[in-house]
Amino acid sequence: MGHVLESTVPKRVQPPRFLTVMVVSGITLALTLFGYSTTQIYLRFSEPPDAEGALPGAGATPAPTADPGGAAPADPGGSAPDGSTSVSTVSYQTVETSSGSFTGQVTVTNTGGSSLDDWELALGFADATVTDAWDVDWERTRTGIVARQPDWADPVGPGDSVTVSFTAEGEAQSPDSCALNGAPCDL
Template sequence: MRAGRRDPLAERPRRGGSRTRESRGAHRAEPANPGGLAAVGYFLGSTVPKRVQPPRLINVLLVSGVTLALTLFGYSTTQIYLRFSDPPDSGSPAPGAGERVPPTAEADAAQPGTGPGGSADSASSTVSVVSYETVESSATGFTGAVTVTNTGTAVLADWELALEFADATVTSVRDVDWRATEHGVVARAPDSSDGLGPGESVTLSFTAAGTAQAPVTCALNGRPCDLAGE
């Protein structure tokens, strides 16, 4: 090559050299003045929600396990609270409605002679004798007499005598208060009576329908009595 001669190839500029360097990366950056439409599009694109990734299986299992554990703990705590708040056992259940309570020893040891019309004081200090006799009889009925005698040391007040017959119906009783029963009669001292003093007696005369017969049972102030006489 001759000195001083210009090489046309060396002076020829590379095709697209400077333009290539200037335009490199232009597609990644925003233009200097994008304009109104481009700004609106960029704003709208930033407001679009991104796709949410579904929860992992391990996260779901972990949350479910924690929830179940808390639920079981709360349930066990409630059970313990209820157990401590139960009333203490009294040892024996109280009798319910309609359940019969057995009588106590005090009730069984009631004083004798406290039946209808009698008192404990008078019954404990009096001894009475009851006798019966048939006064007259016929084919359809008879008249009987029952005598009550106070052989004790206290007044026998407000006495009550109950008689029962096997096959007779009492139709009337004189000089006392009385009422007929299914198989006999109940006679009481009249309201005007002061009772039977020691050694005193009272006779009850009654009329009954049926064959002549003595009473089969006798009770004075609720206590059985033995009949003397026929």
């Protein structure tokens, strides 16, 4: 009978050693600090817009505005890599509208004699927010969008065109400013 009672009596448990407690505490503290630091890094990517209103990563260059006189520059395409000039025309059309949003297309046609490479198209809107664009590298700016030639795309040859399609929230409207490679363009 003593043998049965002996098995039901709890045995004395040794308290944890000081070194074991310190190691476990150190690991716990290190994991907590690591988790906190990665949270801070993650939160950095969701900072509010800077003082100029650009989204993080959008760069500090807002979309240029058109010339008040509406005159098209002599060289809206900029310079080609070989030093010659490349003249381009830019046209816009609203493709689809719905309640509170629209889809637009901007077509850039190379009317010059040399290829248009590494192009950049900046569009500004009075009262619309671009939410998506496709077949281009793009970023939202305070007033619109900057679309760039994707790395995988070929240069726009003489007589060829490239189309930038996008969706935006707001009433259907034409861009109120346009710049191709930094030079204002008419739509």
